[in-house]
Amino acid sequence: MAFRERIEKNTGNIFRSSEEGKYFPVVSRYTAGVAGQKFLEEIKENEKIFGTRCSKCEITFVPAKLYCERCFARMEKEHWVDVGTRGTLYSYTVAYEEKDGSPKETPSIIGAIKLGDGLLFHWIKESSADDLEIGMEVDAVFKPKGERRGSLVDIDYFKPKK
C-alpha cells in the first residue's frame, strides 16, 4: 500500500453548518508525492535518509525532491544521494510552553539538523539544552521497524553523537 493512503489527517477544521450538530464529513488525505514516497520508503525500510543532488546548481536538497527548484532539472535515479543519518546541529530551540500557553512539565528541544544542503527539523533527545552546541554532530534514532509506517516520525528523534 502506498504511503499516500496512510498520510491521512483530519485538518481539525470541522466544516459546520451554523446549526448544532450539522457538519460535512471531510478528511484531508495527502499524498507524499513521487519523491516523497521514495524518501519515506527509504526511512521506513532501510533507515536511510535521502536527498537529491542537482549537479548543475551544486545543491543537495534534503528531503529529496522531484525537481531542482533553481534550474528545473528533473531529479532522476542518479541524482538520489544517501546523506547518512548523522547531521550537524545548525540551530535549535527549547520549547517551554504547551500550545495553550501553560508551562511544559519537561521542556522539549527542536533542532534544525543539516543533512546535505538541507535542514531537517526534528526533536533532539538524550541531551539537556545546556549540553547542546551549534555545530555539534547528531545521529538519527529510528523507531523499531515494526512501528515504522512511512512517516517523518519513523525517525524517533536525533541525539548528540556519542
Next chain:
Amino acid sequence: MRKVAVVGAGMTKFVRRALETPKELSFEATKAALDSCEMKLEDIECVAHGSAPDAFDGIHQKGEYLADGCGGWNKPTMRVFNGGATGVHAVCHGWYHVASGMFDTCLVVCEEKMSNAMPHAQGFFLTIFDHITERPLYPNLLWIFAMEMNRYMEAYGYTKEDMAIAGALIKNHALNHPAAQLTEKVTVEDILNSEPMAYPVYRLDVSPVSDGAVAVVLASEKVARRLTDKPVWIEGVGWNVDTSYWTNKDLYYPRYLEVAAKMAYDMAGIREPHKEINIAEPYDPFNYKALHHMEGLQLSPRGKTVELLRDGHFDLDGEIPMCPSGGLLGVGNPIAAAGTVKIAELFYQLRGEAGKRQVPGDPRLGVAHAWGDLMQASSVVVMGK
C-alpha cells in the same frame, strides 16, 4: 499597453487521484510548457500563479507554498484566486505583467488537487455560504447549479435532453485530448440515464473531480517573434463580479459574464462577437452551464441556443465550435487548472496543432472563459493569430 503573446503551453494528464503532490503537478505542467517553446527557467522573468481554495491542499497561503513548483524560486511571483474563474483570470494577471512593460516573459501556472479531500470537497465548499442566511440549511454546492439549471430550462423551455445533447457534444471532444480524464464515448442516453444527484442535475451532467495542472508561457512581442513563427496574441482580457448574494440573481442569465466579455471584446476591437469569434471555450462544469455561458458571451441569442445547438451550429465544423478541447465535462475539472486548459486549447487551435480536435477553416479568433468565486465572478480572454 504592449502586445502579449502566448508562446508555449503544457499540462499534466488529468486524473481522479494523482500520486504527485500539488508542487509536483505544477512542476510537470511548467516543465512541459517551457519545453514546448524551448525555454529554460532562467528565461522567465516572473510567475503568475493560480490555485483555488487553500483548503484543498490544507496549506494556508498555498500560493507561496506552490511557488517553487511553478518556477517561482527567486522571481517575482503572485497568486490570483477566485475559485473556478482562476484559470483564465491568472492569464489576465500574467498579461498585465507583460503588457505593462514590467516584464518580457511570464509563466502562468494553474494547479488543483481535488483528491486530497475525502470523500469529497463539498465539506470545504460549505464555507462559501453565508453564515446567517444560507448555512442553517446545511447547503450543498450542487444546490446552486440545480437551481440555476432548473430556472434556465424553465425560462426558455429547454429540456433535460437539450442539456444532455450539449454535454455529449463536449464530452466526446475530450476523447481526442491527450490529457483527458474521460476515456469512453458518452451518449445523450447515458447522460439522461445517469444517477440523479440534485434534480435536475444528474451524475453525467457534471464534470468529473480531477487532479491536474496547466501552464502557459507569455512573452512580449519582441521576445515572441524571436521564439516562434506562430505566436498567438492575447487580444483582449476582461473580468467582473456580480452580486455576492447568489440568491439575488435571476439564475438564468449570467450578467457577470456579459460585462467581462464586453471588456475583453472592446479591447480586442470586436463589435459583433457572434460573427467574429471562430472558437468558443465557455466554462462548462455542467452541461447547461456551457449553453448559459454561450449566451453570456454574446455568441448565441438568449433562448435560441438550443435551436442552434440542435442545428449543429456549435459542432466542431459548425459556425462557432463550442469547447473543442472537451471542456471540464470531458477533459476534467481540477478547478483552477480547468480554465487554463481553455487558454491552451485556443493556443493549439489557432496554431493548427490541435490534431483530431482541430477546428477546420483556419480559425483566427477564439474566446476562453472561466467562472467561479461565489458563483459571480468571470474572467475572459480573447486570443487571435
